[in-house]
Amino acid sequence: MGLFQRIRSILKPGSSGSSAHAPGGDTLTREDVSELISRGEPLELPGADLSRADLSGLDMRGANLSGASLQDTVLTEADLTEADLTDANLCRTDLRRAVLRNARLRDANCPRTGSVAPPVLDDADLSGANLMGTGLAVASCRNAIFEAANLREANLHRADLTNASLVGAMLAGANLRHATLTDVRADGADLSTADLSGCSARGISLRGATLRRTGLTEADLREAQLNDATLDEANLVAVDLEGADLTGAVLERVDLDEASLKGVDLGAAKVGKVYNLPQPEEGGGSPSARTAG
Secondary structure, three states, X not given: OOHXXXXXXXXXXXXXXXXXXXXXXXXXXXXXXXXXXXXXXXXXXXXXXXXXXXXXXXXXXXXXXXXXXXXXXXXOOOEOOOOEOOOOEOOOOEOOOOXXXXXXXXXXXXXOOOOOOOOEOOOOEOOOOEOOOOEOOOOEOOOOEOOOOEOOOOEOOOOEOOOOEOOOOEOOOOEOOOOEOOOOEOOOOEOOOOEOOOOEOOOOEOOOOEOOOOXXXXXXXXXXXXXXXXXXXXXXXXXXXXXXXXXXXXXXXXXXXXXXXXXXXXXXXXXXXXXXXXOOOXXXXXXXXXXXX
């Protein structure tokens, strides 16, 4: 059977929405996908088995990969702009330097069982992508771009987002516990009700960000830029804010029990009712706040 005939047997006209598998249960290959792309038609591969395929550098803009298995798939430098990866399996998927602008990855996940590892998104561009509820626990997302992306309720537990850009991203309810957020740029991001407990976020920029009811227990926020950020009812117990800039930040009904405020000038912040305000440490400013035990 020739390649074109084989692909036609996999994707029959009018079969949109059905799983795409090669005869005999084989997975689709780079050759298969390249042939489909050459037809100039929308790439419709919902539920396809693309595991272990090398699809690096391919133009897959607008592709429908919803529910597809991308386990061990190589997609480095692939263009997946506006692609649909809803419910896709991203275990060990290599997405380094891939372009996923405005892509849909809602509920895409990596069921971590046995030796299964998360995807690699280093240097990937996910600007405006929908990653609501996506499972990216322990994923490597160094230098990735998530600007204006929807990451509501996403699982980024222990993920490495070193030097990533989350400017304007929506992260309400996201799990970022023990994540690495060193030098992240998250200006204007919405982190309301997100859990950043124990995260390492030294040098993070959160200018104008919203952190209402955000969990920051034992977070490392040394030298963080929190200018004009809103921290209403945030949990700052045992947070390390040494050298952080809170100029214009709003702190209302926050708990600062056992927090480190060395070098922090709370007088430059808009401080309302604060619970368990520590005594100023050496090098600290003069906190002008009302306290409640």
